[in-house]
Amino acid sequence: MKSIRFSHRDQRGITLIEMLVVVALMGIIAAGIAMTISQVVAVNSRTSSHMVALRQVQQAGDRVSKDVLQAVPPDLGNEIGKFPLKLTIPYWETDEENQPVQLSHSVNYTLEPMPSHPGLSRLIRSHSSQGTMIVAQYIDTSDSQTWVDWDGAAYQLTFKVTATVGMRSETRVYEIQPRPGS
Secondary structure: OOOOOOOHHHOOOOOHHHHHHHHHHHHHHHHHHHHHHHHHHHHHHHHHHHHHHHHHHHHHHHHHHHHHHHOEEEEOOOOOOOOOEEEEEEEEEEOOOOOEEEEEEEEEEEEEEOOOOOOEEEEEEEEOOOEEEEEEEEEEOHHHOOEEEEEOOOOEEEEEEEEEEOOEEEEEEEEEOOOOOO
16 A cells, blocks of 8 residues: 655645735835825815915005006005905196196905805905906915004005915915105
8 A cells, every 4th residue: 555645845825824914014115105196185185275365465555556567555444454455556648739638547456255165265356448357366365464564754655465265275465665756
């Protein structure tokens, strides 16, 4: 009778322990990749919100600055530091006798609440000949974040504007002096 010998050398395959080690390593690698992707997406979202807020502040400051540079001293309405901002921009035309006549355009800036974003407003520009346009959105009107002030002695308008998008916020203060002789 022959004895049967089993040799472990000829067996092929993997053991249960080897399989568990491979699965655990793959799980660790997958978790690391998932965390990296989620961080990239979160940083991208924060950066995007910050860029939108920054752009809104820049648009508001740019448009108001251009109009103030052309305006005569503004009438800020009843409350100093609050909107509306009322500007008068003079210009010249000639009459029927070819004589120069000074005329003016009126430009008003108001804040209109955004119902979809409580505490935030749109900055609206109304021009007597160009119509109405939205200058900027997401303007923060809570806690005096956005205001205007006219210092007649220094002949300077100070305009502080804050835009908030998501959890990101951007604030700028513009000090604008109209051109001499405006």
